[in-house]
Amino acid sequence: MDLFEYQAEQSMQSAKPLAERMRPRNLSEFVGQQHLVGEGRLIRRAIEDDRIFSMILWGPPGCGKTTLARMVARETRSHFAHFSAVLSGVRDIRAVIETARNQLKINRKRTILFVDEIHRFNKSQQDAFLHHVESGLITLIGATTENPSFEVIAPLLSRCRVVTLNRLEDDDIHAIIAGAIADSERGLGSAHISLATDAGDFLVRIADGDARVALNNLEIAAAYSTPEKADGAAPLQVVVTLEKVESALEQKALLYDKSGEEHYNLISALHKSLRGSDPDASLYWLARMLAAGEDPLYIARRMVRFASEDVGNADPRALEVALNAMEAFRFVGAPEGELALAQAAVYLATAPKSNSLYTAYGRVRAEIQQTGALPVPLHIRNAPTGLMKKLGYGRGYRYAHNYADAVASQQYLPDKLKGRTYYQPVERGYEKTIKERLEYWRRLTQTRKEKEPKR
Numbered sequence: 375m376d377l378f379e380y381q382a383e384q385s386m387q388s389a390k391p392l393a394e395r396m397r398p399r400n401l402s403e404f405v406g407q408q409h410l411v412g413e414g415r416l417i418r419r420a421i422e423d424d425r426i427f428s429m430i431l432w433g434p435p436g437c438g439k440t441t442l443a444r445m446v447a448r449e450t451r452s453h454f455a456h457f458s459a460v461l462s463g464v465r466d467i468r469a470v471i472e473t474a475r476n477q478l479k480i481n482r483k484r485t486i487l488f489v490d491e492i493h494r495f496n497k498s499q500q501d502a503f504l505h506h507v508e509s510g511l512i513t514l515i516g517a518t519t520e521n522p523s524f525e526v527i528a529p530l531l532s533r534c535r536v537v538t539l540n541r542l543e544d545d546d547i548h549a550i551i552a553g554a555i556a557d558s559e560r561g562l563g564s565a566h567i568s569l570a571t572d573a574g575d576f577l578v579r580i581a582d583g584d585a586r587v588a589l590n591n592l593e594i595a596a597a598y599s600t601p602e603k604a605d606g607a608a609p610l611q612v613v614v615t616l617e618k619v620e621s622a623l624e625q626k627a628l629l630y631d632k633s634g635e636e637h638y639n640l641i642s643a644l645h646k647s648l649r650g651s652d653p654d655a656s657l658y659w660l661a662r663m664l665a666a667g668e669d670p671l672y673i674a675r676r677m678v679r680f681a682s683e684d685v686g687n688a689d690p691r692a693l694e695v696a697l698n699a700m701e702a703f704r705f706v707g708a709p710e711g712e713l714a715l716a717q718a719a720v721y722l723a724t725a726p727k728s729n730s731l732y733t734a735y736g737r738v739r740a741e742i743q744q745t746g747a748l749p750v751p752l753h754i755r756n757a758p759t760g761l762m763k764k765l766g767y768g769r770g771y772r773y774a775h776n777y778a779d780a781v782a783s784q785q786y787l788p789d790k791l792k793g794r795t796y797y798q799p800v801e802r803g804y805e806k807t808i809k810e811r812l813e814y815w816r817r818l819t820q821t822r823k824e825k826e827p828k829r
Contacts, residue, residue, distance in 0.1 A: 393589035395560040396443050396553065399448065405553075405585075406546040407438055407539050412676055415539070416441065421449045426486060428507050430522045430531070433539025436584030439517040442539075443488040446515065446640035450475045453477040453675055456488045468648045470612040474512050481499055485512045492516030493525035507533045521705060550585050551592055566611045573616040579667035580623070584707065591623055598622035604706035637668070641676060644719075647767065648677075649684045653723040659717050664712055685722060686731035688803030695721045699764035726803030740789065748788035783819040783826070 381547060390421070398404040401411055410417040420426055428444055431439040447454030456469045474485035487503075491494070506512045507530070514534060517527060522536050542550075554561040555569060569577075569592075581588035592614075599618045601611065640663050647655035663673055678696040685692040699718035703711035757767035772782035785792055798804035799812070 388417065388474065390761075391590060392554060392561065392593040393586045396557065396589055397552070398438075398445065400445065401551075402582060403437045403590045404438065404445065405549050406542045408443075410537065410539070411547055413444075416445075421446060424450045425586045426450055426452065426484075426513050426515075427536040430492065430518060430534045430536045430637070431539060432518055432520075432522050433598045434583060435519055436543055436581075437539045437585040437590075438585070439539060440490060443486075443517060447486055447488070450486070450805065452486045452513070453481070454486050454488065458753045469507055471511065471528045474506070478511065484510075486515060487512045488515045488517070490517050491519075493520040493522075494517040500530050504529055504533070509754065512584055519707065522608070522665060542585055543583070544578050547583065547585060551577060554589055554592060558763055562593075562596055565596060566601075568611045568613045570613070573614050573619045576616055576619055582667065591619070595622045596621045609737060615771040640666075640668075641673075644673070645676065645680060648680055648719065648722050649727065651723055651727065653675050656719045656723040657716055660716060662817055664708075664715075665733045670703050670708060670712065670715060671700065673714060674703060674718075675713070677722060679817055682720055683732045684727055684729055685725045686728045686805070687799065688726040688730075688805045690730035690804060726805075728800045728802055728805045730797060730799050730805060737796045741794070741796075745788075746809045748790055753784060754786060777813070781815050781818055781820060790817050 401421065404411055407417075409415060414417065431442060443456070444454075444804060447456075453474070455473065457466055457470070466658045468495070470485070470487055477485050494499075503512070503514055507514050514530075516522075516526070516534065518551040519589040522531055526534075551569070551574060555567045556563055560563045571597070577588055577591055580591065595614050596612055598614045598621065598719055599614045640659055644663065645658060647659055660673065674696070674828035678693065678700060681696040696718050702714035705711070706714070751781060752766045753768065753770040755762070755767040759765045762768075770784075772784045774780045774782045776782070787794055799809040801809065
């Protein structure tokens with residue numbers, strides 16, 4: 375490369391976004407996903423042994439899927455082809471296959487084909503890979519943010535290993551930002567950036583586990599900040615404060631600390647608004663938590679808990695709605711998936727309430743703590759052996775389906791707890807039906823007991 379070519383290359387490099395410039399070049403620079411790239415782990419071993427297999431990299435945006443694929447290309451002795459499913463079609467696939475044949479024939483090189491956003495390929499486009507993956511002509515690496523079970527055809531999925539990448543942790547994003555600030559070759563090191571702690575925390579929070587978002591926002595904030603003298607330092611420093619980050623990104627840092635008091639204040643406000651049957655307040659606190667960077671799946675888990683604790687069997691569908699909202703968010707992601715959480719919040723707020731299940735379970739746990747491991751009554755024990763039958767296991771058991779209404783008059787609790795009642799349904803929602811049913815069964819069994827001959 376001559377001087378002019380070198381200058382042109384450097385100019386092109388500096389024109390790239392910070393996120394692209396800071397893309398890790400080897401495993402030592404890669405941050406996060408230690409379950410895959412840690413010492414002795416699957417992807418590290420595959421790269422180090424140059425034994426790459428066809429795989430589907432599945433994970434949220436900005437977690438390292440494309441970076442990992444490029445690293446595979448750089449670290450192995452294979453020809454690498456890369457195209458996006460958004461821009462490419464079957465004709466492009468045919469061209470890659472032909473190149474792969476030539477590479478194998480002339481250079482004795484395998485071809486690794488990386489397909490970004492593979493879920494955007496339709497069935498016929500995905501079918502075009504099948505034979506060549508199976509024959510070993512190409513090693514396919516697909517990347518997707520969508521669940522491969524739904525978005526990748528079954529024959530192709532069976533020929534690839536699904537490799538799951540996790541959302542990057544806050545510590546990972548902090549490390550990536552720090553690396554970009556310190557790197558003088560590809561990052562912002564020559565600009566002498568000084569990032570305030572609260573500004574860094576805010577960048578991490580709004581990145582929501584996405585390294586690309588974090589670096590793009592850092593670059594914008596640094597460009598918005600002006601160099602200044604800092605404590606008599608010789609070079610001018612670019613001091614990036616929280617106020618400057620907020621101004622640059624036009625986003626306010628709400629008062630929130632995911633591990634501090636405000637975290638518990640807001641989740642308490644949401645829980646009590648749901649319990650108080652106020653859909654408006656429930657939506658407000660939900661939106662406040664999401665806007666402040668709370669993990670949406672944490673909120674979803676709390677709503678699942680609420681569905682059993684505060685709605686219970688007054689509306690059995692509440693648990694189903696909460697679980698479906700959590701799964702919908704996992705499937706769709708932010709921000710679209712937030713609407714599913716909002717739908718669940720309104721449903722839970724407007725559902726009939728009962729804590730009978732919660733209190734009944736509490737009573738049972740307290741009873742067990744007090745009475746210990748009481749023996750199971752003989753007549754409801756299992757009797758798989760002759761000896762057990764001789765000892766009376768299962769003797770006198772009444773098969774419920776042999777009785778009217780499938781209700782048999784017999785004792786199920788240990789003798790010491792005979793007659794105990796823990797679950798007391800309320801007169802609201804479906805629990806009213808449950809209460810009426812239990813009262814009918816109790817009357818029915820009592821009548822049968824009275825008619826039975828005395829022993």
